Amino acid sequence: MDNFLYERPASIADALALMAQPGVTPIAGGSNLLDLMKGGIARPCKLIDVSRLPWDAIEALPDGGLRIGAGVRNTEAADHPLVRKRYPLLSRALLAGATQQLRNMATVGGNLLQRTRCPYFYDDGFRRCNKREPGSGCDALGGFNRGHAILGASEHCIATHPSDMAVAMAALQARVVLQSARGERVMPLSDFHRLPGDTPQQDTEIAPDELITAVELPPSQAAGHSQYLKIRDRASYAFALVSVAVALELDGAGRVTRAGLALGGVAHKPWRVEAAEAALAGRMPDEAAANDAADALLAGARGYGDNDFKIELARRAVRRAIARAARGSTL
Numbered sequence: 001m002d003n004f005l006y007e008r009p010a011s012i013a014d015a016l017a018l019m020a021q022p023g024v025t026p027i028a029g030g031s032n033l034l035d036l037m038k039g040g041i042a043r044p045c046k047l048i049d050v051s052r053l054p055w056d057a058i059e060a061l062p063d064g065g066l067r068i069g070a071g072v073r074n075t076e077a078a079d080h081p082l083v084r085k086r087y088p089l090l091s092r093a094l095l096a097g098a099t100q101q102l103r104n105m106a107t108v109g110g111n112l113l114q115r116t117r118c119p120y121f122y123d124d125g126f127r128r129c130n131k132r133e134p135g136s137g138c139d140a141l142g143g144f145n146r147g148h149a150i151l152g153a154s155e156h157c158i159a160t161h162p163s164d165m166a167v168a169m170a171a172l173q174a175r176v177v178l179q180s181a182r183g184e185r186v187m188p189l190s191d192f193h194r195l196p197g198d199t200p201q202q203d204t205e206i207a208p209d210e211l212i213t214a215v216e217l218p219p220s221q222a223a224g225h226s227q228y229l230k231i232r233d234r235a236s237y238a239f240a241l242v243s244v245a246v247a248l249e250l251d252g253a254g255r256v257t258r259a260g261l262a263l264g265g266v267a268h269k270p271w272r273v274e275a276a277e278a279a280l281a282g283r284m285p286d287e288a289a290a291n292d293a294a295d296a297l298l299a300g301a302r303g304y305g306d307n308d309f310k311i312e313l314a315r316r317a318v319r320r321a322i323a324r325a326a327r328g329s330t331l
C-alpha cells in the first residue's frame, strides 16, 4: 500500500472545504476502499476521514418520509424502528448484504459508492480492465462472466453494481442528497449510478468535491406488500446473481395503485424501468401482470456466455417476488 496523508475534519463544513482540494478521497467505514487500497487498485494521496461527522441520524420527515444520514451504519439502518416499520423492504435488503461485521462498519453513503466486484477489476494480474485502466480493454467480455451484466452494459464494461441496499432504495424511489462547498443538490437515486458507456471508470454522477450527506425516502404505503428476493450462490456473504425489490401499494380490492420495482446484480446500476412499474399499476398483481412487468424490465437483456442463465432467472425471480409481495410480507 502506498503512503498517504490522513485528515479527520471536525465538522461537515471543514470536510467540504477539504473536499474542494484536488486529489482527496473521503473514507467512512472503509469496507470497500481499504480492499481497493491493499490491492493497489486505489492509490489515494490524501484520505479525508468523514466517519465521525454528525450525519448519523435517521429522522422522520414532515411528509411521512424518512431521511437517513450518510454516516448511518448499515446495521443501524436495518434495525431502526422507523425503517423496519415503514420500509421493511430496505431493512431486508440491508440484512441480505455482506456480513454482520461488515454491516457494522459500512455506512449508507459508502454503500452507494462501493465499486463493482468484477474479479478482473480487483486483480491487476489481469491486464485488461477499462474500469481500472481506461482504454485497456475488458477481460470479462470473453472471460469468466457468470456474475456480470445482462442489461445496460457496453462493449467497454459489463460489470454489475454490487449493492443490495441501493436496489431497495431504487424501488422505493429514494433521493440522494449531495453537498459540496458550492451548495446542495438532490437527485433521484435511479439517476445517481451510471451505465458504463465508454467511460466505465466513472461509476456515479457524484462530483470530485461532493459528499453524500443523506438519502431521503418518500412516504410509502407499501410496507405490508414489499419483498426483497436475493438469488445467490450461497446463503450468506455472497453478491446477488439476481435480486428483486418490489414495493406494492394496493387498494381495498387488492389492485395495485402504485408499484416500485428494481433489479440488482444485472446491470452497472440498480435496474429500474418506469414502464415495468406502469405495467402493474391499476391491475391485480397476478401472474399476467407480473409477466408484463418482467417483460418490460428485461427488454433488451442479453448474456455474454456464462451469464446467459440470468435472463430466465431474473424473469422467474420477478414473478416470484411480485407474487410474494402481493400475498403480504413479514419481517
Ligand code: SF4
Residues within 6 Å of the ligand: 116, 118, 119, 120, 121, 128, 129, 130, 131, 132, 137, 138, 139, 140, 141, 156, 157, 158, 159, 200
Ligand atoms: Fe473491468 Fe468492467 Fe471489464 Fe470487469 S467488466 S474487466 S470491471 S471493464
